[in-house]
Amino acid sequence: MRHPAQAVVLAFLLADVVGTALLMLPPARTGAGGADPLTALFTSTSAVCVTGLSTVDTPHYWSTFGQLVILALIQVGGFGIMTLASLLTIVVWRRLGLRSRLTAAAETKALGPGEVRRVLKGVLLITVSCELVVAACLTLRFALGYDEGWGRASYLGAFHAVSAFNNAGFALYSDNLVGFVGDPWICMPIALAVIAGGLGFPVWLEVLRHRRRWRQWSLHTTMTVGATAVLLVLGTVLITVGEWNNPATLGSMDAPGRVLAGFFHAVMPRTAGFNSIDYGDVAGGTLLITCILMFIGGGSAGTAGGIKVTTFVLLFWAILAEVRGERDVEAHGRRIDERAVRQALTVALLSVGAVSTATVVLTELTEHALDAIFFEVVSAFATVGLSTGITADLPGPAQLVLVALMFLGRLGPVTLVSALALRERGHLYRLPEGRPLIG
Amino acid sequence: MRHPAQAVVLAFLLADVVGTALLMLPPARTGAGGADPLTALFTSTSAVCVTGLSTVDTPHYWSTFGQLVILALIQVGGFGIMTLASLLTIVVWRRLGLRSRLTAAAETKALGPGEVRRVLKGVLLITVSCELVVAACLTLRFALGYDEGWGRASYLGAFHAVSAFNNAGFALYSDNLVGFVGDPWICMPIALAVIAGGLGFPVWLEVLRHRRRWRQWSLHTTMTVGATAVLLVLGTVLITVGEWNNPATLGSMDAPGRVLAGFFHAVMPRTAGFNSIDYGDVAGGTLLITCILMFIGGGSAGTAGGIKVTTFVLLFWAILAEVRGERDVEAHGRRIDERAVRQALTVALLSVGAVSTATVVLTELTEHALDAIFFEVVSAFATVGLSTGITADLPGPAQLVLVALMFLGRLGPVTLVSALALRERGHLYRLPEGRPLIG
Numbered sequence: 001m002r003h004p005a006q007a008v009v010l011a012f013l014l015a016d017v018v019g020t021a022l023l024m025l026p027p028a029r030t031g032a033g034g035a036d037p038l039t040a041l042f043t044s045t046s047a048v049c050v051t052g053l054s055t056v057d058t059p060h061y062w063s064t065f066g067q068l069v070i071l072a073l074i075q076v077g078g079f080g081i082m083t084l085a086s087l088l089t090i091v092v093w094r095r096l097g098l099r100s101r102l103t104a105a106a107e108t109k110a111l112g113p114g115e116v117r118r119v120l121k122g123v124l125l126i127t128v129s130c131e132l133v134v135a136a137c138l139t140l141r142f143a144l145g146y147d148e149g150w151g152r153a154s155y156l157g158a159f160h161a162v163s164a165f166n167n168a169g170f171a172l173y174s175d176n177l178v179g180f181v182g183d184p185w186i187c188m189p190i191a192l193a194v195i196a197g198g199l200g201f202p203v204w205l206e207v208l209r210h211r212r213r214w215r216q217w218s219l220h221t222t223m224t225v226g227a228t229a230v231l232l233v234l235g236t237v238l239i240t241v242g243e244w245n246n247p248a249t250l251g252s253m254d255a256p257g258r259v260l261a262g263f264f265h266a267v268m269p270r271t272a273g274f275n276s277i278d279y280g281d282v283a284g285g286t287l288l289i290t291c292i293l294m295f296i297g298g299g300s301a302g303t304a305g306g307i308k309v310t311t312f313v314l315l316f317w318a319i320l321a322e323v324r325g326e327r328d329v330e331a332h333g334r335r336i337d338e339r340a341v342r343q344a345l346t347v348a349l350l351s352v353g354a355v356s357t358a359t360v361v362l363t364e365l366t367e368h369a370l371d372a373i374f375f376e377v378v379s380a381f382a383t384v385g386l387s388t389g390i391t392a393d394l395p396g397p398a399q400l401v402l403v404a405l406m407f408l409g410r411l412g413p414v415t416l417v418s419a420l421a422l423r424e425r426g427h428l429y430r431l432p433e434g435r436p437l438i439g
Numbered sequence: 440m441r442h443p444a445q446a447v448v449l450a451f452l453l454a455d456v457v458g459t460a461l462l463m464l465p466p467a468r469t470g471a472g473g474a475d476p477l478t479a480l481f482t483s484t485s486a487v488c489v490t491g492l493s494t495v496d497t498p499h500y501w502s503t504f505g506q507l508v509i510l511a512l513i514q515v516g517g518f519g520i521m522t523l524a525s526l527l528t529i530v531v532w533r534r535l536g537l538r539s540r541l542t543a544a545a546e547t548k549a550l551g552p553g554e555v556r557r558v559l560k561g562v563l564l565i566t567v568s569c570e571l572v573v574a575a576c577l578t579l580r581f582a583l584g585y586d587e588g589w590g591r592a593s594y595l596g597a598f599h600a601v602s603a604f605n606n607a608g609f610a611l612y613s614d615n616l617v618g619f620v621g622d623p624w625i626c627m628p629i630a631l632a633v634i635a636g637g638l639g640f641p642v643w644l645e646v647l648r649h650r651r652r653w654r655q656w657s658l659h660t661t662m663t664v665g666a667t668a669v670l671l672v673l674g675t676v677l678i679t680v681g682e683w684n685n686p687a688t689l690g691s692m693d694a695p696g697r698v699l700a701g702f703f704h705a706v707m708p709r710t711a712g713f714n715s716i717d718y719g720d721v722a723g724g725t726l727l728i729t730c731i732l733m734f735i736g737g738g739s740a741g742t743a744g745g746i747k748v749t750t751f752v753l754l755f756w757a758i759l760a761e762v763r764g765e766r767d768v769e770a771h772g773r774r775i776d777e778r779a780v781r782q783a784l785t786v787a788l789l790s791v792g793a794v795s796t797a798t799v800v801l802t803e804l805t806e807h808a809l810d811a812i813f814f815e816v817v818s819a820f821a822t823v824g825l826s827t828g829i830t831a832d833l834p835g836p837a838q839l840v841l842v843a844l845m846f847l848g849r850l851g852p853v854t855l856v857s858a859l860a861l862r863e864r865g866h867l868y869r870l871p872e873g874r875p876l877i878g
């Protein structure tokens with residue numbers, strides 16, 4: 001294998017194929033016969049890439065067995081991306097000679113079995129504890145607040161807890177979570193699980209280790225936690241204000257309900273994809289703000305998608321440094337390697353390229369309005385799963401484009417960055433400097 | 440004055456105000472009374488920023504006097520941006536200690552009156568010769584091919600030649616140039632004038648000086664000419680193929696006519712803004728490709744707008760270098776200063792920010808579809824002037840947003856880059872290096 005990132009891609013391809021095969025089995029469907037290959041492939045990819053887009057009505061199309069397959073794919077996909085991205089980071093940082101806080105260990109170049117075990121154990125511990133707590137909260141609420149039997153309530157609680165922590169956004173209701181828009185006992189545990197999963201394993205590891213000493217956090221953790229807080233506050237304000245008087249969304253609720261729903265929809269684009277209002281009804285401004293939040297996404301080496309907050313913040317800092325006339329990009333008492341800035345630039349602009357290309361292709365393949373198509377494309381690429389409702393109407397080739405986008409969006413940024421970082425090399429000689437006019 | 444770029448902004452503001460006042464005079468209108476302030480401001484800004492967007496029907500709303508005011512504003516705006524941007528470049532490069540080929544002259548820090556005169560003379564020479572040749576071609580065609588009297592034909596020829604060379608896109612026909620879609624004797628001189636004006640003064644100066652020795656071209660000229668050629672070929676192919684069977688645009692023409700129209704609409708988004716097909720009828724893909732071409736724009740220190748081709752190419756090279764694992768960004772035997780890359784990044788991302796913000800604001804202010812609004816916003820920011828036809832329907836506040844965008848788009852990139860370049864400074868000490876995970 002020329003590059004460890006190839007192993008990650010192969011692992012996800014394998015899980016996707018196995019998932020597609022399982023979902024094509026007749027017992028996976030409620031109706032007669034097995035699901036057709038495209039539906040199975042789309043659902044399997046959406047689950048294993050923890051996206052949540054769906055061309056069929058999850059609770060009615062899939063049997064309980066089918067739903068359990070989806071749940072397993074979500075868990076495998078979420079666990080897989082957290083562990084594999086973390087291991088990839090260790091490999092890359094070690095080759096670069098950087099001290100990663102993901103591992104206390106040795107100076108060897110290769111990844112030892114002990115380290116792999118430690119990462120697996122850590123991710124497992126965080127995943128299981130978060131999911132258990134959230135599942136318990138949800139189960140109680142489903143049983144006590146909605147008169148579900150304890151068996152059904154536990155199933156609902158577990159499914160939505162797993163779907164939330166892994167940022168998958170699959171729900172067992174035809175309208176996703178629209179029925180629970182005003183219920184903080186459902187919305188808050190789910191939102192917190194989403195945020196927790198989206199921070200990423202490296203952040204969790206460090207926050208747990210340095211519990212009271214946030215001043216000792218690494219640059220990565222400071223950036224991720226800070227940017228997450230800023231994006232959540234900003235998103236909540238913009239979405240709550242933008243939809244305040246929209247009768248089809250927040251307009252009909254009381255003030256606390258509007259703020260709850262506003263917060264919920266600031267959390268969900270980054271990049272869980274649950275929804276408690278209908279994105280077919282929101283204002284144009286909300287749609288665009290949601291697109292921006294989706295594109296930025298969540299933390300690295302977690303269950304969130306998008307270009308990742310650190311990529312975004314790094315570019316922001318680079319611009320700030322430039323406007324201030326400073327030679328170095330600096331933040332939190334650190335000078336940022338110019339290579340990291342160029343890698344962030346590469347990830348961001350290639351992502352813009354992928355989204356633009358897919359948007360152009362989909363406008364050719366379908367008759368839907370540009371805003372709906374663009375929203376769908378960003379949602380697929382950032383593995384969010386929000387939709388204005390056009391997913392099921394898309395023709396086969398358009399669905400295949402989304403399948404490719406989900407895969408690319410899930411694995412593209414992380415494998416690209418590690419590939420770029422591993423190729424870093426110097427020069428034997430430097431050319432004379434040249435400078436074009438710009439602007 | 441703290442910064443020479445402020446003088447540029449003040450000069451354009453002054454021209455805009457004078458133009459607005461002149462257009463409000465009753466003789467400027469065909470109808471009774473003077474134009475209302477908003478219409479006059481919009482038209483004056485659109486003319487002086489050589490954009491070409493219009494809220495009224497130019498040939499019917501404005502009298503010949505009004506049209507001559509518009510023509511004068513276009514010429515002042517185009518001449519102004521070429522000379523002022525060139526002078527700004529000389530100032531900046533000299534302070535940076537770079538040898539600019541814009542001036543053979545001295546090592547003094549200040550700009551001498553002799554240099555200013557040389558630049559003015561050079562721009563004047565190129566402008567007048569290009570406009571005279573194109574006006575002559577058009578006049579002949581209008582007189583011989585369309586039975587216009589020689590007086591009227593010269594007026595039409597001169598107006599469209601000035602409008603073309605200055606990349607303004609104003610035409611004296613209600614449907615712009617749709618009536619001439621199949622006429623190469625009108626379309627080709629206009630397209631060539633647009634390309635000539637869009638290359639920029641520094642390129643012209645160098646091409647004329649080193650006529651036969653293109654291997655000795657500076658990095659800036661090589662980049663501008665190369666990227667212009669690539670964008671024109673690529674644009675022609677994509678637009679011709681995309682519209683080939685669209686009965687509302689190219690579908691009804693013969694093959695050479697389709698290629699001519701495809702070429703014409705690959706030239707016009709960069710950033711002249713004439714149109715011979717109706718952008719309200721083109722396919723979604725064509726609209727997006729046109730948006731991308733508009734955003735990239737033309738050459739620096741010319742009459743074109745957008746972020747400029749050199750900005751775009753620089754970012755492309757930075758990504759290429761990163762993907763190849765190279766420490767330096769290199770092209771055409773030159774190493775590009777990392778500061779130039781960061782300045783390109785700053786211009787591009789701040790421009791994306793301006794366009795996104797304006798799009799969100801306009802979706803709140805109007806009921807038009809997102810694709811039409813986005814197209815209009817990019818067109819205004821890149822001073823292109825193409826429209827799907829919504830300009831006249833926009834409410835007052837939305838028109839003011841476009842006025843602000845045209846001004847920002849015309850002066851923002853060039854003044855931003857010179858401000859950034861003049862602030863370049865080193866550091867007394869460097870912080871320890873830090874590196875977040877990205878992707």
Ligand SMILES: [K+]
Binds near residue numbers: 050052167168272384
């Ligand atoms: K998701």
Ligand SMILES: [K+]
Binds near residue numbers: 608824
């Ligand atoms: K223009």
